[in-house]
Amino acid sequence: MTEGLEADVEELGDVATRRDELASRIRTHAGEIARELAVFQGGDYGQETFETEDGSWTLKYEAGDVQYLRFDPRSGDEIYVVSSKHPPEPEALETALADYGAFVAAYNAYVRSMDGLLVDVPETFPEIETTxxxxxxxxxxxxxxxxxxxxxxxxxxxxxxxxxxxxxxxxxxxxxxxxxxxxxxxxxxxxxxxxxxxxxxxxxxxxxxxxxxxxxxxxxxxxxxxxxxxxxxxxxxxxxxxx
Incomplete structure (x- = not known):
């Protein structure tokens, strides 16, 4: 009856530590995207959603920093990869990370789609009548x-x-x-x-x-x-x- 009490308990500390390291790296990496979006869109706060084959990613930012990065897979619950609360469960983080590269690729495609956006904008304007x-x-x-x-x-x-x-x-x-x-x-x-x-x-x-x-x-x-x-x-x- 006491054999179970004598068995070794597996520790999850290593998994949690690895999860926290990955979450921190993603926050830093996604923070670069947040700053680029803030500069481009000309505001202190906002959000943008990027579609991938496996779902959609929504990045919300304020003052050039990430407020949250949420992954909405085609099936299953949404995952807050970065948030002001606790980091995601390791399995959820693993699911999101499998599509994170596609998210970055979608963002890069968004940036490239803006090439030449201001090419035809006039640089000279009519004279202003004085009052x-x-x-x-x-x-x-x-x-x-x-x-x-x-x-x-x-x-x-x-x-x-x-x-x-x-x-x-x-x-x-x-x-x-x-x-x-x-x-x-x-x-x-x-x-x-x-x-x-x-x-x-x-x-x-x-x-x-x-x-x-x-x-x-x-x-x-x-x-x-x-x-x-x-x-x-x-x-x-x-x-x-x-x-």
């Missing part, structure tokens, strides 16, 4: 609007205090001038998501300037009416003594 004159005209108009805004800010500062806003509606659209002291902080058309004709940031698009500039005089007229009303109100103030 310099249009931008200069846009900036000139915006600077004139800023001068008008600052003049309005100066009047508001004198009449209404150190900072605040003046808003009105032109053609159904809200126009709002915000001032700080005698300087216009912004002139915004169209509410919080509108266009800033004046701001601390860059100027608006030329198309927006073209659309809105014609209404600037109406905005100024509305402001002048506002000032006239203020003056009329002040004119009614009297310090005469009660009789």
């Amino acid at each position: 310099a004159e249009l931008v200069a005209e846009r900036d000139r108009i915006i600077e004139r609007i800023r001068e008008v805004g600052n003049a309005m800010a100066s009047e508001l500062y004198r009449y209404e205090g150190e900072y605040g806003t003046y808003a009105t509606t032109i053609g159904g659209t809200r126009w709002e001038l915000k001032y700080d002291g005698d300087v216009a902080s912004y002139l915004r058309v169209g509410g919080s998501d509108g266009t800033y004709l004046i701001s601390q940031y860059g100027p608006p698009a030329a198309t927006e300037v073209r659309r809105l500039a014609e209404d600037v005089p109406l905005f100024v007229e509305s402001f002048n009416e506002h000032v006239d009303e203020l003056e009329a109100d002040l004119a009614t103030v009297s310090f005469a003594e009660n009789e």
Whole structure:
């Protein structure tokens, strides 16, 4: 009854060691393919599948390194030859290695198929029209609007205090001038998501300037009416003594 307990136990350490060595060599070798694909496809990550007679190989890569190399045989379960997890079983690795050369050959054929890909691509291109004159005209108009805004800010500062806003509606659209002291902080058309004709940031698009500039005089007229009303109100103030 104790004969089985006295028998020697065969060790699998050598097989596991050999498996790990092969898996490491494949990772290194497939890593070269991953780097080539990353450079060619112009991205930090991606994947490519290559067909062989015995199955298909999918190589997924990220930052030029292998994420996984999977072999899908025509029959049987898929095998992750390289992965972020444990290496494959020795028998599965042996099955995949039998087709690994065909995988490399398929990759090489893929590379050769790209020969001459860019031969007919033109190297010269049409001249590009400059927007310099249009931008200069846009900036000139915006600077004139800023001068008008600052003049309005100066009047508001004198009449209404150190900072605040003046808003009105032109053609159904809200126009709002915000001032700080005698300087216009912004002139915004169209509410919080509108266009800033004046701001601390860059100027608006030329198309927006073209659309809105014609209404600037109406905005100024509305402001002048506002000032006239203020003056009329002040004119009614009297310090005469009660009789």
